[in-house]
Every structure is written in C-alpha cells, then in structure tokens.
Amino acid sequence: MPDTKGLVIVNTGNGKGKTTAALGLALRAWGQGLRVLVVQFIKGNWKYGELKAAEKLGPDFVIRQLGEGFVKHAKANANADHQSAAQTALAIARAEIASGGWDLIILDEINYAVKFGLVTVSECLELIGLKSGQMHLVFTGRDARPELIDCADLVTEMRAVKHPYQQGVKAQKGIEF
Template identity: 35%
Template sequence: MEQGLIHIYCGDGKGKTSAAIGLAVRAAGSGLKVLFTRFLKNESSGELAILDDISQIKVLHLEKSYGFFKNLSEEKKQEVRETYLRLWRAIELEILTGRYDVLVIDEFMAAYRYDLIPKEEAIEFLEKKPKELEIVLTGRNPDEKLVELADYVSEIKKVKHPFDQGIYARKGIEY
C-alpha cells in the first residue's frame, strides 16, 4: 500500500474485535502481512487458533490472562502494567522490522485509558507510523486525540444484547 491509514472500531456494541479480525483476514487473503495483538483479553478466545494457522498473520500472544482490570487488586494491576508494557515494546520492535503491512491492536482503547501503555508514546507511534502501515485499533470510548488521528472511526452501537437478560458470553460466539 502506498498510504496506510488508521481505523478505530469503537462503541458499546458487539463486533469491534470481529470487524478487526475480518479486516486482518481480508488483508492476509490479499497477500498482506498482519501483526495481530491485543490487550485485556483471554487467551482462550476461539479466533486465536484460526489466526495462528494463517501464515500471513503473526499473533503476539499474551503471557497471561487477568480478567477485568477494574476488578483487580493493586498488586495485580501493577503486574498487568508490567506485562502490557512488555507487549507494547514487542509491538514497537515488530513494526520496526518493516515486515508488516497491517497492525491490529485489539482493546487498545482500554490499554490507553488505564495507562497500561505510555500515552505519549502511543500518540507519537501513531503520528510517526510507517507511511505504508495500516493500523486498526479497537475498544470503547476512544480518546479525542485518537479520534483526531484516525482516518476511519466506526462506532458499533448496542441496541440489544443477551447480557442484559443475564446470558453471559458464550464460547464460539462472543469469544
């Protein structure tokens, strides 16, 4: 690609990660190399097994799953911060290799909001990204700075969701 753009998939509806995965698969199917990463997600999500099988996609796996950040003890929150700072550094190093056409960072907004990645560095990374690199960021409530930097902002709005009736996430459907 001559010009890579920045996408944000945000909102309170189901489908942000699915949209990002769809773009990653489309890109890989077109011969583009994809780096897929994520914050604050469980390693047992069904999509990871399939993404790992696609030669054009490299997944940076999480060292450990932690659950909802806001529910963690201060000690666990510090462990999460250290883990995600290492992941952020790994993303930066991978992108510096120049091997990738597309970067997907799932739940970027939460990592940014909870200071799990250095905010100033994240903004600088997006501002100075390689010209050809397409970047996809997902999550709720993007910071206004991020919205300004993005070329696409797609909001997925919840109209109705089974969780409202007490039906919890189901393997193969929500994760």
C-alpha cells in the same frame, strides 16, 4: 491524491464487535496477501477461537496475546502485573511497527490500556509516527481518546442497542470467544 495510503483505523464504542471487526479486516487483508499482526494488550490466558484460526493461517497471520486478562475486575494488587504486561505489549508493538515486517498491525484493546492508565495516549500517538506510509494500523477498545480519533483516517463507533447478556445469556463459545 495517492491511490493507496496506510490508514490509521479506530474501532471504539460501547457495543460489541470492535475486535471482531478488526479481525474481519485482518482476514480480508491476509486473503489479499498482506502480512497481519495482532497485538493483544488486555486479552491473555483465555483460549479465544481466533487464536486457533490464526495458527491455521500460517506465519503471515499472527496473534500475540500479551495481556493479563480483564483489568476492570482485577484485584488491586494485580495492577503491577497489568502495567508490566501492557508495557511489554507496547515495546513489542513499537518494534514490530518499526520493523516494516507487517502490512497491517492491530493493537487490540489498546484503548482500554489507555483508559486504565497502563499506556498513555502520547505513546499511542508515537506508534502512529513509527509506521511506514503503507502500513495500516488499527486501534480497538472502548473510550478511544479524542487525540487518537483526531489522528485517525477511519473511526467506527460500535453502539450497544441490544445484547443477550442483558437477558441473562452468558458469553458463548464461537460468538464472544
């Protein structure tokens, strides 16, 4: 049995914290000298706090925000923009995984991209096939497909129990973004 193995990790479920958990893992990895890349498939054009933090961590902790924003509430005519952005993110993910330049790559909200038909589950499985034996690859987002879950070494499902939004509290700086 090997001492180390590049893991495939899935953070899914309807609860809050999938990206947050992945970023916590990324911070831990960076602290141990690993090179970390986060490719964001949906998030775009918002200034999330993690972007500011990553800038301060230097070239071994990079977040690439490539999405067009939330797909669920997008206007019908914006779907082509979302499709194009997701395919660009997918191409970048392929190239970066194949490059071997990173120890941990997080494909943030890629499960949403699959759910909304912007990326296929077979394309996700292809990404797993591209990774080196030591690279860790993390997939985040609700509704992870069973095929992805079957391939993963570690799957965590976040379950919503209670959320301040249910009491009318809007998203807060430093907590949700």
